[in-house]
Amino acid sequence: MRIPSQTRKSLSTRRLGCAVKAGWRLEVRYFQKPIFVHNTQSHLVSTDGYQAKMTSQAVDGLRTDHPDDLWLCTSLPITPAGSKPADFPDCWAECFVSARAKRAVLNTPGFPEPLPRPTSPDCFRLEESPGRGICMFATRDIRWGDLVLAERPLIVTPRAWRPTGPIPKQFTPKQRQQALNMQIEKLLEFLMTRLPEESQAAFKALSNCHKEDGSGPLGGIVRTNVFRIDDYYESQSPGEPDDARFYGGTFKILSRVNHSCSTNADRSWDSPTFSLQLRAARDIKKGEEITLSYIDGLLKPASDRQRRLRSYGFQCTCQACVNAKSSDARRKKILQYLETKPNGSKVFDLILEGKKLMDEEGLQSYVAYSEMLSRLVALTRGRATVKPDEGEKEWKMLETFRLVRRGGRNAETRPRADNDAKLQMVQQMIAALAVGQEPLD
Numbered sequence: 030m031r032i033p034s035q036t037r038k039s040l041s042t043r044r045l046g047c048a049v050k051a052g053w054r055l056e057v058r059y060f061q062k063p064i065f066v067h068n069t070q071s072h073l074v075s076t077d078g079y080q081a082k083m084t085s086q087a088v089d090g091l092r093t094d095h096p097d098d099l100w101l102c103t104s105l106p107i108t109p110a111g112s113k114p115a116d117f118p119d120c121w122a123e124c125f126v127s128a129r130a131k132r133a134v135l136n137t138p139g140f141p142e143p144l145p146r147p148t149s150p151d152c153f154r155l156e157e158s159p160g161r162g163i164c165m166f167a168t169r170d171i172r173w174g175d176l177v178l179a180e181r182p183l184i185v186t187p188r189a190w191r192p193t194g195p196i197p198k199q200f201t202p203k204q205r206q207q208a209l210n211m212q213i214e215k216l217l218e219f220l221m222t223r224l225p226e227e228s229q230a231a232f233k234a235l236s237n238c239h240k241e242d243g244s245g246p247l248g249g250i251v252r253t254n255v256f257r258i259d260d261y262y263e264s265q266s267p268g269e270p271d272d273a274r275f276y277g278g279t280f281k282i283l284s285r286v287n288h289s290c291s292t293n294a295d296r297s298w299d300s301p302t303f304s305l306q307l308r309a310a311r312d313i314k315k316g317e318e319i320t321l322s323y324i325d326g327l328l329k330p331a332s333d334r335q336r337r338l339r340s341y342g343f344q345c346t347c348q349a350c351v352n353a354k355s356s357d358a359r360r361k362k363i364l365q366y367l368e369t370k371p372n373g374s375k376v377f378d379l380i381l382e383g384k385k386l387m388d389e390e391g392l393q394s395y396v397a398y399s400e401m402l403s404r405l406v407a408l409t410r411g412r413a414t415v416k417p418d419e420g421e422k423e424w425k426m427l428e429t430f431r432l433v434r435r436g437g438r439n440a441e442t443r444p445r446a447d448n449d450a451k452l453q454m455v456q457q458m459i460a461a462l463a464v465g466q467e468p469l470d
């Protein structure tokens with residue numbers, strides 16, 4: 030049992046009228062509506078001696094019949110009290126989730142499956158690099174599509190945080206934000222007590238670029254290192270950003286992967302294993318740093334990307350940012366290809382040129398790359414005379430792209446639905462391209 034004795038004493042199971050099954054982890058639940066806080070700029074303000082307090086109750090960790098909107102601190106996969114990482118090599122995550130989300134996780138077919146192993150064992154190492162902190166480097170050549178790592182989060186938290194206790198009504202919005210930050214910190218301190226000591230140490234060793242904005246030490250680490258998990262979400266309140274619906278995971282290793290605007294890897298969440306999976310988004314050479322993108326909109330100019338990366342507390346020094354003039358020009362051209370949707374007799378060559386530019390810019394993990402591939406496949410199949418292997422290369426590339434973006438699981442378990450969708454997409458493209466278009470051959 031990881032709940033400290035002092036906390037445990039205050040958790041009355043009798044009040045709940047239910048027995049806690051001996052030997053299993055307790056959950057702690059909350060009752061109020063979430064408030065969005067992640068990515069909100071906040072500043073340290075005085076809160077007139079306000080102290081964050083948690084009001085909570087312990088319930089049986091095996092129960093799944095709570096009302097949807099109750100919020101729980103729970104372990105997923107559910108693990109017996111006192112579990113150590115040695116007992117569960119795939120580990121588990123300490124989660125602050127709604128009862129609805131917990132049920133969604135537990136009802137996932139196959140959950141919790143063991144983590145898949147990397148395509149090549151020991152294909153990376155973590156190493157300090159001057160000015161870049163800890164980086165992930167390839168220790169061997171990794172092929173496009175290969176699994177580099179599958180990892181369960183240390184903790185799972187909502188993008189939309191909720192008050193876990195009262196906040197004085199007379200507080201200004203900034204004071205409210207600060208009080209909420211203090212409550213988040215309190216909650217994260219509690220989640221930490223449920224983690225094994227080695228996992229706590231790994232979490233606290235992660236970088237924190239939110240030391241000056243009123244975030245607590247643990248809240249700052251979450252804000253710096255969290256990756257969004259798309260598979261579980263809450264209803265969206267009016268005025269809340271779309272992002273607020275989702276959950277986020279903070280990871281021991283994956284949170285160490287640095288950003289690049291020409292990323293060579295991509296991530297996808299896999300629900301049955303409850304893990305984030307990192308795959309090569311193009312061929313990676315031995316010794317190369319493995320990178321991910323922290324932001325969308327990679328085709329925008331370097332200055333715009335740098336502005337959006339400011340909240341992560343670093344200046345991007347990837348090749349695209351260092352050679353911003355030439356890179357911006359190429360990215361602008363790619364954007365034009367995508368926006369104008371080239372047509373006519375030279376369409377195939379124009380799209381091929383667009384794809385080549387994306388290869389040069391290292392944008393093979395970008396969603397627009399699959400659009401280029403899809404259009405090449407559609408065009409090839411729409412030709413009057415098709416050679417036997419024509420379009421096959423692009424088709425295979427498209428398959429690999431989807432493997433990287435969606436993960437191997439989805440490619441394996443939903444092949445029929447995927448194939449139907451692909452077929453429909455290609456047919457639609459052929460139809461669209463055929464309108465007012467000169468013959469391709």
Ligand SMILES: [Zn+2]
Pocket residue numbers: 289290291334345346347348349350351
């Ligand atoms: Zn960059």
